[in-house]
Ligand code: SF4
């Protein structure tokens with residue numbers, strides 16, 4: 001149980017940081033969106049996944065679950081922690097088109113993949129969120145989880161630094177490629193050259 005407590009706490013702290021970073025980049029679009037992509041069937045994962053359910057108990061939502069709208073409220077998602085990975089992973093065309101450069105687009109895609117990365121292959125090939133028997137959560141290898149968490153935290157630091165200061169070097173690109181392959185797209189390489197990366 002001690003390991004499960006560590007898992008929930010460290011995952012929760014990471015998701016909190018990631019949600020803040022993503023909100024900073026996406027909220028300007030989501031706030032005025034007329035085709036909001038949230039769906040009750042996605043919110044429902046909270047009850048289908050024991051891990052998300054435990055997160056929801058540890059970090060209580062700001063509003064009750066609604067049978068039609070799930071966790072979606074007038075002011076956004078009621079879950080601060082414990083959203084399904086897909087809630088971070090999906091980037092609509094509106095958001096992607098708004099990226100000023102292909103490199104910015106790549107950085108945002110890596111950011112969106114981080115929650116998914118942290119839970120990958122938590123037990124055999126199963127993702128943390130896909131473990132359907134709550135007893136199995138105690139069998140998750142903490143060392144493997146922590147390795148993925150460190151990779152995701154490193155990537156998050158690199159991306160935040162890039163968006164804040166425009167800094168990125170080749171060593172950092174290889175770390176980001178552990179999460180999502182760096183595009184061989186010529187335009188990205190041209191962009192890097194012009195940024196002197
Ligand atoms: S991600 Fe895109 S489609 Fe979904 S709410 Fe935000 S702007 Fe709208």
Ligand code: SF4
Pocket residue numbers: 037038039040042043070071072073076077078079083084087
């Ligand atoms: S972001 Fe929140 S409201 Fe939207 S689908 Fe995910 S859990 Fe539901």
